Structures are given as structure tokens and as C-alpha cells.
Amino acid sequence: MDERAYFERLDSTASDPAELFEHFEQRSVGGRTTHVLPSARHGIERGTVILDAADAIVRGYPSIPRVLALDAGVTSFFESGESIFAEEKLDGFNVRVADVGDEGPLAFTRGGYVCPYTTARVRDLLDLGEFFATHPEMMLCAELIGPETPYTTHDYAEVDSDAIRVFDVRDRESAVPLAVSERRELCVRYDFPQPRLFGRYDRSEATEEIWSAIEELDADGREGVVMKTADSDSMVKYTTESKHHDELADAFSLPFDLGRDFVFSRITREVFQAAEFDESDERLRERAHDLGESILLPAVETVRRIESGETVGQRHRVRGGHDDIDALLDHLRDLSLTIEVEADYRENGQRVVEFLKVAESTVDRTTYYLEGGTY
Ligand code: ATP
Numbered sequence: 001m002d003e004r005a006y007f008e009r010l011d012s013t014a015s016d017p018a019e020l021f022e023h024f025e026q027r028s029v030g031g032r033t034t035h036v037l038p039s040a041r042h043g044i045e046r047g048t049v050i051l052d053a054a055d056a057i058v059r060g061y062p063s064i065p066r067v068l069a070l071d072a073g074v075t076s077f078f079e080s081g082e083s084i085f086a087e088e089k090l091d092g093f094n095v096r097v098a099d100v101g102d103e104g105p106l107a108f109t110r111g112g113y114v115c116p117y118t119t120a121r122v123r124d125l126l127d128l129g130e131f132f133a134t135h136p137e138m139m140l141c142a143e144l145i146g147p148e149t150p151y152t153t154h155d156y157a158e159v160d161s162d163a164i165r166v167f168d169v170r171d172r173e174s175a176v177p178l179a180v181s182e183r184r185e186l187c188v189r190y191d192f193p194q195p196r197l198f199g200r201y202d203r204s205e206a207t208e209e210i211w212s213a214i215e216e217l218d219a220d221g222r223e224g225v226v227m228k229t230a231d232s233d234s235m236v237k238y239t240t241e242s243k244h245h246d247e248l249a250d251a252f253s254l255p256f257d258l259g260r261d262f263v264f265s266r267i268t269r270e271v272f273q274a275a276e277f278d279e280s281d282e283r284l285r286e287r288a289h290d291l292g293e294s295i296l297l298p299a300v301e302t303v304r305r306i307e308s309g310e311t312v313g314q315r316h317r318v319r320g321g322h323d324d325i326d327a328l329l330d331h332l333r334d335l336s337l338t339i340e341v342e343a344d345y346r347e348n349g350q351r352v353v354e355f356l357k358v359a360e361s362t363v364d365r366t367t368y369y370l371e372g373g374t375y
Pocket of ligand 1: 061062063064065087088089090091093094095142143167168195226237
């Protein structure tokens, strides 16, 4: 691969190609060779992929900063007089769709893998041919949501199996996004489903409006809001109490697999939200009670399950073509995950597979302590 040529196209902050490319790793998966940046470096996003055979760059999706104190965060993040677009933040997984090479549009995960199953799902859920015929240089950035996906399981009342929402459209080589209004119109034109837009606010009214959106989302067990400038190149996120508690419950259901930083950051979100919005002592105590339950109950349940001989982990159900599901299971095993298939059947002409991503550390360490091991 001609590193110098890609270096110039990437326009990073590194001073020479070697400084940037030492961080890329070469992967050969599914008969495809890619060069991937596994973590953000020198102004280039994590998950950026170079497909040399197609002479193509697919930039990663940028990390979205989070505000902990809503009012102060909005005031310091956005300029006075600037419009703030507030869109729903959906709880699924990030997928970039790009048409590179001659295989048809591919779905890239956040970490820069081409996921065969997600590729099949996005081709089914979105009418991509017409879009990429007109916009070959673009990538769609979308969230695959719903209870039947290989990476997340959050339930939405409006989604039976899985669904996709396009929240960003970017140039895949420069990563420059379309402005929010332009992107939303484009998605309407191609019939691409989008996340809900709460509104366009002036900075002086944004906190009140966004807090009321957060209360509504929280009551429905939904995740939160992403606030964006009109040109979409600055974004910041803020999430609901129910999301924090759900994530803590997930983390503590597999206590030795999800790191301590993960847990601490979720609790910190709760601390700042409570300090800013929990006006009564009663409300604060209710939150504290719920927080405690989301930590203790799933963890105790897991210990008891392991004690009774069960294997624990993250459970997923997927449905689709026979070979697409085989390709998915191979892909997950290639990523060194331990997969246990718990059910494999046909329903309405489709294959349905339920599988467990085994949480090895939680199983091993919990067993060790249950047998009297010391901490
Ligand atoms: P980071 O953004 O720091 O990498 P993360 O990977 O944990 O953190 P999240 O906290 O889930 O990501 O938040 C960012 C993600 O939210 C985006 O990558 C995207 O997949 C998802 N998302 C859902 N809805 C939207 C939306 N309306 N606009 C932008 N992103 C959205």
C-alpha cells in the first residue's frame, strides 16, 4: 500500500506517514484485506479503514463528547446565537455503510470490521442502489436498533425485530458531514428512516427544551439526545436516568467483564444529573434506590446462576438467511468471542438463531470466589 498517497488524502495531524501508519493494523478477514486504525490518532477517527484493493478510505465515526451538567455544558459548548438541533440518541450500534470496490455496499462496525450479517441487513433495510449511484463518495452513518441484532438488544415499542435509523451522512474520505437540514431532506428523498428531531433551539432556550425531551424519553425507557450545530460538525450528547441504570444493570450482570471505568463513568453521569435536576430529597432518594437496585440485583442473580451451573453472558437473537447467520457466527468467533448457540430454527421462511456471547471472566472469577477463593 502506498502510505504516502493515503497519508496525503487523510490530511491527519501527524508529521509523516510513519507516525500515522504505525498505529494501523492489517487485517485479513473474509477474503478481504484492510488496514484499520483501532483507536483515534492524529486527528483520524477510530475505526478508519483503508481498502487498498479498492483504493478507498472509509473514515471512522467520531467520538461524541458528553456533557454531565446540561445547562453549563450547553452554554460552554455552543456559541451564543447559534442554533442547536436536538435529535434523539438511539440505543443500538453504529454502522457505516459505504460502497467501495465491486462487492456492493458494505457495513462497517465502529471498530472497523466489515460485518457480513449487518451488511446483509442494511442491504435489506435500505434502498442503497439509487443512493450510491448518485453519491458514491458518501457514507451513511446509522444505528441498527431493536431486540434482534448481534450487538445490542434494546427494545423499542415500534421495532419488532430490527430497524435502521440514519443519523449522519458524510464524505467517506474527508469525514465532512452534510448539514443537519440537508441530511434530513436527503434521507426523506431516499426514504431512509431517521431518528426523531426534537427541534432547533436557540442556546437560551435549549436547556429547558432538552430537559423536557429527556424527561419524556426517560419515561419511555429511551436513551437520550444528541445536540448538533447546524453544520453538524460539532455534537454533544446527554442521556437519561433509565439509560444509566440499564447500563449499570448490564455491567453488574457480568461484573468481571465490563471494566471499572465503565461503571464509574455511569455513576458519575447520575451524580451530575441528580445534582442539577433532582429538586426534592424524595426524588433523590428514589434515584438512589433505583441505582442501588440496578447494581445489586443483576449481580446477585448472576452469582446464583453460576452457582447453579449456568453459563452467563450476553444473549442475542438474529434472523435472516442461512449463510448470513453462519457468516456472522464465524465473524464473532474470529473476534475471539466464545459463542454458544442455544437455539437454531426456522420461522416464516427465515433462520432464527439464539446465541450467548460467553462472559468468560465473570464465569471464571465468580466460580473461583464461590469455591472459597480470596479477593
Ligand atoms: P463515543 O461517542 O465517545 O465513541 P460510545 O461509542 O460509547 O462513545 P455512545 O455513547 O453510544 O458511543 O454515543 C455515540 C453514538 O451514538 C454514535 O456513535 C452513534 O452510533 C449513536 N447515535 C445514536 N443516535 C444518534 C444520533 N441521532 N446522532 C448521532 N449519533 C447517534
